[in-house]
Amino acid sequence: MKRLEIPETPYAGGLTRRSAHRLLALLAGALALPTSMVKVVWAKQPEGKFQQIADGIFAHHGLHELMNSDNHGDIANTGFIIGEESVAVIDTGGSFHTGTALRNAVRAATAKPIRYVINTHMHPDHVLGNAAFTPDQPRFVSHAKMARALAARGTRYLEAAKEAMGEEAFRGTEIVLPTEGVREPTTLDLGGRKLKLTPKPTAHTDNDLIIVDEKTQTAFVGDLIFSGHIPTLDGSILGWVQVLKEVDKQPPQLIVPGHGPASMGWTAAYGPMLRYLDTVIEDVRKIIAEGGTINDAIKTAGPQEAPRWALFDEFHQRNVTAAFAELEWE
Numbered sequence: 001m002k003r004l005e006i007p008e009t010p011y012a013g014g015l016t017r018r019s020a021h022r023l024l025a026l027l028a029g030a031l032a033l034p035t036s037m038v039k040v041v042w043a044k045q046p047e048g049k050f051q052q053i054a055d056g057i058f059a060h061h062g063l064h065e066l067m068n069s070d071n072h073g074d075i076a077n078t079g080f081i082i083g084e085e086s087v088a089v090i091d092t093g094g095s096f097h098t099g100t101a102l103r104n105a106v107r108a109a110t111a112k113p114i115r116y117v118i119n120t121h122m123h124p125d126h127v128l129g130n131a132a133f134t135p136d137q138p139r140f141v142s143h144a145k146m147a148r149a150l151a152a153r154g155t156r157y158l159e160a161a162k163e164a165m166g167e168e169a170f171r172g173t174e175i176v177l178p179t180e181g182v183r184e185p186t187t188l189d190l191g192g193r194k195l196k197l198t199p200k201p202t203a204h205t206d207n208d209l210i211i212v213d214e215k216t217q218t219a220f221v222g223d224l225i226f227s228g229h230i231p232t233l234d235g236s237i238l239g240w241v242q243v244l245k246e247v248d249k250q251p252p253q254l255i256v257p258g259h260g261p262a263s264m265g266w267t268a269a270y271g272p273m274l275r276y277l278d279t280v281i282e283d284v285r286k287i288i289a290e291g292g293t294i295n296d297a298i299k300t301a302g303p304q305e306a307p308r309w310a311l312f313d314e315f316h317q318r319n320v321t322a323a324f325a326e327l328e329w330e
Contacts, residue, residue, distance in 0.1 A: 005234050053263035054216040054254060056082040058109065058191065060102065062093065064229045064310040067125070067164040072097040073173075076125040079220060079256055083190020086115035089138070090211055090220045090256075092129030095165060097174030099129025103136075114138050116188060117207040118197070120222025120258065121205045122150045123234070124157040130176035134218065139218040143199045143207035144181030150190055150277070151177060182209060201226070203240040204233070204258075213253060217250035218263070225269045227260025229278060230309035233319045237326060241277050245271060275307055284323050285330075294324045 014146040028267035048059040067073045073094020080089045085107055092099040106114060114136040119127050162170040188195045193215050200208040204223045211220040251266035283301035301320045306312045
């Protein structure tokens with residue numbers, strides 16, 4: 001295991017056309033018994049519910065919606081893990097409001113210090129709540145590639161979030177870059193509880209990070225797994241399939257997906273994900289082999305998947321576009 005790495009100062013680069021296209025697909029979380037909920041009421045928003053899914057582990061199910069003024073960007077799963085000495089927060093939602101609800105839930109469950117805020121990847125629905133935790137002065141931890149990527153896209157993420165949610169729901173939201181990056185498997189100690197952080201090669205994005213609680217073998221897998229909500233591609237579709245197959249060799253006992261139930265078994269999550277990605281790959285490869293165009297692929301690749309996924313119309317064609325751009329160069 002290696003120590004966490006302090007990333008180099010990120011540059012504030014502009015969006016490439018490829019990044020801008022894919023960004024559209026992205027913009028489209030009191031201690032209780034295992035079956036109970038920690039509830040935090042948000043103004044003009046449904047209650048934020050944090051379910052205890054395992055000993056000392058709480059998770060929140062984000063809505064299967066695009067960001068808007070009613071949901072405050074609460075469209076991704078978030079959670080926290082309590083050790084004997086400190087707390088790790090994992091993903092913070094799509095706005096300062098979602099981050100605040102998560103922070104309130106932590107404070108309702110424990111008075112222990114929030115030592116870490118860990119982001120599974122760079123997408124705005126997972127990181128824009130980070131600012132709510134700055135008073136705690138935690139270590140903001142991510143994949144080593146996330147800081148640079150988020151700095152490059154951050155301005156546009158904020159602009160798009162503000163446009164989608166409106167001034168009131170967006171208020172307080174800002175980019176908080178990671179202070180520490182993970183390049184190799186790394187262990188964090190919460191006191192009597194260790195978390196293993198494993199950076200992955202390019203899959204959903206180029207900065208996906210899996211967090212495993214060694215005590216319960218519960219894994220926060222971020223957007224490597226979608227359940228119910230259609231997957232969104234911002235990295236490599238071939239790499240994504242490969243990463244999923246590698247995790248499947250030694251699957252965790254319980255996972256928190258990036259989108260879907262607060263927790264679920266690996267097998268129930270893995271099968272539908274692999275089927276969708278393989279369907280897109282197979283259909284796009286066939287169209288390319290027959291001399292078809294990207295427009296042909298957009299119209300005809302993977303329509304049979306539509307009934308199985310929420311927000312299919314919003315994201316599927318963009319996934320096909322990204323897959324075509326990758327697979328045509330095989």
